[in-house]
Amino acid sequence: MLRLVLLGFVGALCAALAFADPAPQPRYALVIGNSDYQQPAWKLTNPANDARLMAQALSDVGFKVTVLLDGTEAQMEDAFAAHGARLKAAGKNAVGLIYYAGHGVQSQGLNYLVPVDANARSEQDIWRQAPRLGDALRYVEDAGNSVNFVILDACRDNPLPSATRSAGGGLAEVKPARGLLISYSTAPGYVAYDGDGGNSAFAVALAETLSQKNL
Numbered sequence: 001m002l003r004l005v006l007l008g009f010v011g012a013l014c015a016a017l018a019f020a021d022p023a024p025q026p027r028y029a030l031v032i033g034n035s036d037y038q039q040p041a042w043k044l045t046n047p048a049n050d051a052r053l054m055a056q057a058l059s060d061v062g063f064k065v066t067v068l069l070d071g072t073e074a075q076m077e078d079a080f081a082a083h084g085a086r087l088k089a090a091g092k093n094a095v096g097l098i099y100y101a102g103h104g105v106q107s108q109g110l111n112y113l114v115p116v117d118a119n120a121r122s123e124q125d126i127w128r129q130a131p132r133l134g135d136a137l138r139y140v141e142d143a144g145n146s147v148n149f150v151i152l153d154a155c156r157d158n159p160l161p162s163a164t165r166s167a168g169g170g171l172a173e174v175k176p177a178r179g180l181l182i183s184y185s186t187a188p189g190y191v192a193y194d195g196d197g198g199n200s201a202f203a204v205a206l207a208e209t210l211s212q213k214n215l
Contacts, residue, residue: 026090027097029063030083031055034102036070037116047101050153050203054099057207063097073115076131084139087148094145098136101203104154106172110134113154133174141177153185153202 033051035044048069055065068079080098087096103114107123112130120126133152140148152171174182185202 025093025095027063027095028083028086028090029055029058029065029097029099030068030079031058031065031099032068032071032076032079032102032113033100034070034114034116037103037114037118039119042103042114042118042120044102046198046200046203047153049198050101050200051099053199053203053207054101054151057210058097058099061210063095070116072117073129073131076113076115077135080131080136080139084143087140087143087145090145092145094143096140096143096145096148097151098140098149099151099153101153101200104133104152104171105130109172111152111171111174133171137174137177137180140180146179148180150180150182151206152182153200 031051031054033047033049035046035048037043051067051069055067059065066079066083068075071079083096083098087094100113102116105112105114105123105126107126111133112126113133113136114120114126114130118125118129120129137150140150154171171184185200
């Protein structure tokens, strides 16, 4: 099932590239992997490894890749802004992609991507300390390029105490703007696990699928 979903996503990527303007298409990817959280209960094994794997896979298919491992709140905010600026400078034919692996938390219908320096013990802490996915998407939308992809391998179980949560595990579904495709490692509202190996099953399958496609 996972491979079918990924084939559909990569197929959409291929189609977008094939039917876009035939002028040169600069490709820019921002890859973030957060593993070494300062709170012991939040630490994850795979995201940094997944980010390295995806960075190589995307580089192999022609993306200029910026990698951020174990990003703080300030570093993540700066990375999203810089990614949007690169796309804007490259023009409307640019293709953008964001891959994020790490903790993601939904609260009141909004998704937050949790930085490693978050000291979060409640949802209110998340509001103050974690970048919102919507803010990252606004940088992309403001860039004005025609095609963007966002891949969220971020649906790990919510480690906040259950008494402090207003929502369950997983991420909330996002209605993307035109020209933007969002892919989740599991269905919205459901949880994906970190896995026992060095990489998540989602990242491995996605990297393998990308390597089999002529982009």
